[in-house]
Amino acid sequence: MIIEKEYECCILGAGPAGLGAALELAENGVKDIVIIDKNKIVGGLSRTEVYDGYRFDVGPHRFFSKNSEINDLWRKTLGNDFIPVERLTRIYYKNKYFNYPIKAVDALMKMGIIESTHALLSFFSAQITKKNIEAQTFEDWIIQKFGEKLYTTFFKTYTEKVWGIPCNQIGAELAAQRIKGLDILQVIKSSLQFKTSKNIKTLVEQFDYPRKGAGQMYEAMADRVVEKGADILLDSKVKSFNRTGNTINSVIIEDDNGNEIAIKAKSYFNSIPLTHFYQLLNPAESSSIKNAVDALYYREHITVNFIIDGVDIFPDQWIYVHDSNVKMARLANYNNFSKEMVNGKNKTAVSVEYFVFKTDDLWSLSDNELKELAMDELSYVNLVDKEKVEQGWIIRETESYPTYYLGYQEHYDILKNKLQQYINVHPIGRGGLYKYNNQDHSTLSGILAARNYLQTDGSPYNIWNINIDAEYHEDAVRE
Ligand SMILES: Cc1cc2nc3c(=O)[nH]c(=O)nc-3n(C[C@H](O)[C@H](O)[C@H](O)COP(=O)(O)OP(=O)(O)OC[C@H]3O[C@@H](n4cnc5c(N)ncnc54)[C@H](O)[C@@H]3O)c2cc1C
Numbered sequence: 001m002i003i004e005k006e007y008e009c010c011i012l013g014a015g016p017a018g019l020g021a022a023l024e025l026a027e028n029g030v031k032d033i034v035i036i037d038k039n040k041i042v043g044g045l046s047r048t049e050v051y052d053g054y055r056f057d058v059g060p061h062r063f064f065s066k067n068s069e070i071n072d073l074w075r076k077t078l079g080n081d082f083i084p085v086e087r088l089t090r091i092y093y094k095n096k097y098f099n100y101p102i103k104a105v106d107a108l109m110k111m112g113i114i115e116s117t118h119a120l121l122s123f124f125s126a127q128i129t130k131k132n133i134e135a136q137t138f139e140d141w142i143i144q145k146f147g148e149k150l151y152t153t154f155f156k157t158y159t160e161k162v163w164g165i166p167c168n169q170i171g172a173e174l175a176a177q178r179i180k181g182l183d184i185l186q187v188i189k190s191s192l193q194f195k196t197s198k199n200i201k202t203l204v205e206q207f208d209y210p211r212k213g214a215g216q217m218y219e220a221m222a223d224r225v226v227e228k229g230a231d232i233l234l235d236s237k238v239k240s241f242n243r244t245g246n247t248i249n250s251v252i253i254e255d256d257n258g259n260e261i262a263i264k265a266k267s268y269f270n271s272i273p274l275t276h277f278y279q280l281l282n283p284a285e286s287s288s289i290k291n292a293v294d295a296l297y298y299r300e301h302i303t304v305n306f307i308i309d310g311v312d313i314f315p316d317q318w319i320y321v322h323d324s325n326v327k328m329a330r331l332a333n334y335n336n337f338s339k340e341m342v343n344g345k346n347k348t349a350v351s352v353e354y355f356v357f358k359t360d361d362l363w364s365l366s367d368n369e370l371k372e373l374a375m376d377e378l379s380y381v382n383l384v385d386k387e388k389v390e391q392g393w394i395i396r397e398t399e400s401y402p403t404y405y406l407g408y409q410e411h412y413d414i415l416k417n418k419l420q421q422y423i424n425v426h427p428i429g430r431g432g433l434y435k436y437n438n439q440d441h442s443t444l445s446g447i448l449a450a451r452n453y454l455q456t457d458g459s460p461y462n463i464w465n466i467n468i469d470a471e472y473h474e475d476a477v478r479e
Contacts, residue, residue, distance in 0.1 A: 445463050
């Protein structure tokens with residue numbers, strides 16, 4: 001027999017979006033809240049896994065936002081446990097390390113005279129021949145801004161590793177969302193260090209990070225909502241959304257003991273992937289919805305986490321690997337985020353990231369095969385001595401990156417428009433909205449959806465547009 005539970009608000013997913021919604025509801029008097037997540041710990045993609053006392057995020061997670069409300073929330077949640085980190089991130093290309101974000105002088109010097117002349121000529125030619133036609137693809141957008149040579153050197157390989165499709169099949173909005181407003185003159189000025197004040201730091205130079213990893217933020221937020229009376233059911237997977245017309249009557253979940261529980265609620269805040277929401281609907285939607293669901297897809301992500309004997313292996317927080325001879329896309333050194341990631345030991349926590357589809361051979365490699373591959377690739381870039389690797393753990397994460405392939409919008413709009421007809425569903429978060437959001441915008445989507453429910457002054461907010469208007473976030477001055 002199915003157990004039944006009733007709540008006022010049911011939140012699907014205990015990541016930044018779900019916890020943002022829960023906190024806003026709980027702090028505004030809603031006591032009857034349940035948060036459900038299939039993982040054993042909170043934080044979603046922003047969680048921190050602990051192995052043998054060592055801490056690893058799901059890929060490195062820095063905290064940065066132009067939104068002052070989110071910055072206040074983060075600081076209030078962790079206080080002194082939220083520490084500023086001096087940023088160093090570089091690009092590995094042809095055995096050299098280039099500063100990232102790109103600094104003109106650094107890049108031109110390291111590229112050598114021939115390549116840098118080529119880059120400058122192609123940059124100026126792109127400015128002269130600039131067409132008044134809006135770029136449709138990621139490739140066109142970058143070439144229009146930076147020229148062909150800088151595009152092939154600093155954007156193409158990494159972007160294609162991340163998304164798994166050629167840059168001329170990725171929509172321009174990906175670049176516009178992430179690189180909007182980037183002024184090449186600003187890049188040149190900053191690389192020549194023309195600064196107005198010595199003390200002003202930007203998000204390029206410094207970011208914040210919880211002492212014990214990104215997940216510490218969400219563990220603290222979860223503690224706060226539980227103190228206010230909310231229930232959190234972990235290790236519990238949503239199996240179906242039962243509906244009558246455009247109203248969800250209950251959500252069926254399966255807990256860690258295999259028990260099925262029907263959760264009835266007045267409102268549902270959903271951060272589980274948009275495509276899964278439709279796939280789990282009972283009864284299913286029409287075949288046109290099913291076709292749109294089938295047309296959208298996410299990119300999967302593998303992190304190979306290693307503990308290496310010794311410290312000071314490389315100074316960066318992370319390195320983008322623009323080398324097509326290796327499959328890895330990025331590697332991170334958690335010691336350079338916070339010493340507490342290795343518990344103060346004389347060890348280094350390094351992660352190697354791969355972006356994959358489930359149909360790729362890489363996805364079905366065993367843990368040991370993945371560790372071997374990652375160790376070989378670390379040796380190839382001359383950063384880690386294989387002999388010094390002591391332990392390794394793998395995280396395989398599905399639906400990590402909603403894909404903005406060329407033409408996805410038509411299918412996306414069908415799903416978005418249909419979901420807007422649902423009376424008691426608030427879609428939130430990266431997967432739930434199918435938006436390439438960072439933590440700040442994911443959290444904000446939860447908070448604003450809660451305000452829509454609470455009918456707070458200023459509501460209703462358009463949750464679907466949250467990161468569309470975001471400016472390029474690298475150049476913001478820190479508050
Ligand atoms: C490799 C990588 C690096 C990143 N780096 C950064 C960074 O540096 N800075 C930054 O700000 N952001 C970064 N992000 C983005 C950040 O992780 C996300 O924006 C954020 O975690 C999204 O929060 P969310 O709550 O919307 O979704 P999620 O974090 O995905 O949470 C959704 C939750 O729903 C749960 N769920 C899914 N399906 C079910 C089901 N059927 N039943 C029950 N529960 C379910 C999941 O377990 C998950 O906990 C990165 C993301 C990745 C993948």
